[in-house]
Amino acid sequence: MKSDGDTTVIRASNITKRFGKTTAVDGVSFEVRRGETYGLLGPNGAGKTTTMRMMSGLSPITSGKLTVAGIDVSSQPREVRNVLGVVTQQDGLDTDLTARDNLIAYGFIAGLSPAQARRRADAVLMFFNLTEKSRDEIDSLSGGMKRRLAIARSFMTEPQVVVLDEPTTGLDPQGRNRVWQELETMKEAGVTVFMSTHYMEEAAALCDRLAVMHHGKILDQGAPDELVARRAGPEVALVRVANGVRKDVVNWIENQGFNCRDAGPVITVTASNGQRPDLSGLQGVRISYRPSNLEDVFLSMTGVTLTDDE
Amino acid sequence: MMATTYPSARVFGVRVRSVTGMWFHHALVFKRTWLTAMTWYFIEPFVILVAIGVGVGTLVNDVEGVPYAQFVTPGVIVGSAMFHSIFECSWGSFFRMQKGVYETVLTAPVSVREIAMGDMSWAMTRGIITAICITAVAAALGWVNSFSGIGLLLAAAMVGVQFGAVGLIFAALAPNVHTLSLTFTVVATPLYFFSGAFFPISILPDWVEPIAWAAPLTPAVHLARGFITADLGLSHLFSALYIIGLTALLFPIAAILLRRRLVK
Ligand SMILES: Nc1ncnc2c1ncn2[C@@H]1O[C@H](COP(=O)(O)OP(=O)(O)O)[C@@H](O)[C@H]1O
Ligand SMILES: [Mg+2]
Numbered sequence: 001m002k003s004d005g006d007t008t009v010i011r012a013s014n015i016t017k018r019f020g021k022t023t024a025v026d027g028v029s030f031e032v033r034r035g036e037t038y039g040l041l042g043p044n045g046a047g048k049t050t051t052m053r054m055m056s057g058l059s060p061i062t063s064g065k066l067t068v069a070g071i072d073v074s075s076q077p078r079e080v081r082n083v084l085g086v087v088t089q090q091d092g093l094d095t096d097l098t099a100r101d102n103l104i105a106y107g108f109i110a111g112l113s114p115a116q117a118r119r120r121a122d123a124v125l126m127f128f129n130l131t132e133k134s135r136d137e138i139d140s141l142s143g144g145m146k147r148r149l150a151i152a153r154s155f156m157t158e159p160q161v162v163v164l165d166e167p168t169t170g171l172d173p174q175g176r177n178r179v180w181q182e183l184e185t186m187k188e189a190g191v192t193v194f195m196s197t198h199y200m201e202e203a204a205a206l207c208d209r210l211a212v213m214h215h216g217k218i219l220d221q222g223a224p225d226e227l228v229a230r231r232a233g234p235e236v237a238l239v240r241v242a243n244g245v246r247k248d249v250v251n252w253i254e255n256q257g258f259n260c261r262d263a264g265p266v267i268t269v270t271a272s273n274g275q276r277p278d279l280s281g282l283q284g285v286r287i288s289y290r291p292s293n294l295e296d297v298f299l300s301m302t303g304v305t306l307t308d309d310e
Numbered sequence: 311m312m313a314t315t316y317p318s319a320r321v322f323g324v325r326v327r328s329v330t331g332m333w334f335h336h337a338l339v340f341k342r343t344w345l346t347a348m349t350w351y352f353i354e355p356f357v358i359l360v361a362i363g364v365g366v367g368t369l370v371n372d373v374e375g376v377p378y379a380q381f382v383t384p385g386v387i388v389g390s391a392m393f394h395s396i397f398e399c400s401w402g403s404f405f406r407m408q409k410g411v412y413e414t415v416l417t418a419p420v421s422v423r424e425i426a427m428g429d430m431s432w433a434m435t436r437g438i439i440t441a442i443c444i445t446a447v448a449a450a451l452g453w454v455n456s457f458s459g460i461g462l463l464l465a466a467a468m469v470g471v472q473f474g475a476v477g478l479i480f481a482a483l484a485p486n487v488h489t490l491s492l493t494f495t496v497v498a499t500p501l502y503f504f505s506g507a508f509f510p511i512s513i514l515p516d517w518v519e520p521i522a523w524a525a526p527l528t529p530a531v532h533l534a535r536g537f538i539t540a541d542l543g544l545s546h547l548f549s550a551l552y553i554i555g556l557t558a559l560l561f562p563i564a565a566i567l568l569r570r571r572l573v574k
Contacts, residue, residue: 019574053574056416056417058413058416058417058573059573059574060573078325078419078421079419081417081418081419081420082419084417085417086417088410088413088414088417090409090410090413091410092409092410092411092413092414093409093410093411093414094335094339094406094409094411095409096339096342096343097335097338097339097342098342101338101342104338105331105334105335105338106414106415106418108327108331108334108335109327109328109331109332109334109335109415109418109420110331110418110419111318111327111418111419114334150414153414154417157418
């Protein structure tokens with residue numbers, strides 16, 4: 001196997017995916033280093049799943065070049081899957097098998113011997129605190145446990161990179177917390193994780209670096225705090241104003257050169273110069289400040305929120 | 311974590327482990343459900359065999375020189391193999407597709423064609439299992455008199471593979487689960503009753519005869535009947551070649567349609 005010579009494990013340059021007239025992924029480039037957790041943050045339809053499917057060789061790339069551990073995905077789609085563990089958006093567990101048998105069946109088809117598959121399944125179940133559930137029916141497991149089991153399955157082959165599509169979507173807060181804990185354990189074990197999410201808390205909590213994705217394009221990438229500092233400043237201002245003067249206030253703020261989003265009960269204001277927006281000239285309104293977050297980054301770049309369904 | 315590579319043998323570009331892996335997956339499911347599944351493998355065809363063979367058999371004379379029960383046995387066996395196989399690869403495969411099981415399998419170094427082969431290999435196994443069950447009963451009742459009756463398993467295996475491909479085509483084309491019932495109402499059931507299993511093709515109107523002979527289950531019934539009566543000729547060789555030819559035609563279609571559905 002070729003070594004990249006540096007620590008880069010995943011290298012995507014200018015990858016594009018078209019479905020007929022739809023361009024799902026539009027010339028995206030990024031690099032993921034060994035051992036880091038890299039995230040794609042974007043709303044539904046941003047192109048996250050398509051990017052991950054291309055990476056796992058499940059979806060042919062229209063143009064561009066994508067390599068994982070030096071293996072070209074387009075020319076060696078099978079070989080790539082030897083070094084990847086993939087958790088698809090659907091858990092993809094077979095409800096006709098027990099939890100443990102799901103892992104064993106996967107391990108065997110991936111290339112382990114039956115004895116290796118059984119040993120590995122027990123080790124992986126223990127690692128993800130699922131030993132008690134070994135013999136359980138899939139239908140009797142909670143959503144969070146199914147997700148953890150699907151993650152455990154991706155570990156059957158000791159992958160170099162784990163690809164996780166929306167690891168906690170649809171889970172209750174408790175289930176989400178458990179999954180986050182397991183992902184934290186994975187990080188500590190030194191696994192490279194490539195994940196997608198539309199929860200900014202999740203991206204902030206888990207990702208070392210992330211790409212903000214919208215309409216098939218990467219708008220910016222970097223460490224979460226870096227992105228926040230660059231795009232939204234340390235704090236955003238929340239302006240409460242009577243409806244009568246609302247329009248005037250918005251005009252005033254925009255004339256000052258601030259980003260202004262007039263949605264919901266408050267007007268949210270971010271400064272693009274990396275400072276806290278100075279609204280001291282504004283009279284007759286109530287202003288409060290809160291620390292900026294990734295949601296503000298996304299809003300300031302796209303004008304929509306991560307949970308807006310388009 | 312250590313990088314591991316898993317060498318795997320290929321035969322004509324087919325990764326062997328993918329096919330045996332799918333088979334193993336099905337065998338694990340079977341291990342958990344075999345007791346209830348046995349009713350389907352065994353009791354249902356047994357009931358048909360006895361009801362028709364003994365019941366109807368007392369009302370009719372020998373057919374083509376054998377008692378009626380013995381006449382229907384080969385058709386019931388390959389018919390049962392057909393139902394098992396088509397069920398496995400239409401309903402079974404459709405649900406595996408819907409539940410994302412195939413998508414998961416494809417995240418291992420497996421191709422869609424290999425998934426199709428794996429499912430068909432299990433369909434073949436189901437055909438053989440049901441053939442063993444019914445052949446044993448028929449033999450105990452004295453309806454299988456010759457060692458060549460073992461050939462029934464071969465006929466059932468061929469039917470299993472052939473209708474596995476048919477089932478996969480339906481699974482790959484079905485927009486929803488309701489459409490799948492067409493595999494039985496439009497394909498399997500008519501084939502079962504017009505395959506020469508229950509009456510000789512020769513009693514059909516002249517213009518229907520060639521159609522009945524071309525129907526996909528008919529050659530298998532003919533072949534199985536040759537084995538059970540230990541009376542094999544060139545026509546049986548043609549039957550076998552017809553089944554193989556049809557399978558060779560259906561399999562690539564199934565693989566292409568399945569690929570179109572799974573890889574986008
Ligand atoms: N198989 C497909 N055929 C046609 N369009 C698709 C297909 N898969 C995804 N798309 C489109 O590509 C875009 C990106 O989708 P997706 O990658 O699933 O986004 P995300 O995972 O970020 O929600 C969407 O507009 C979606 O409708
Ligand atoms: Mg998605």
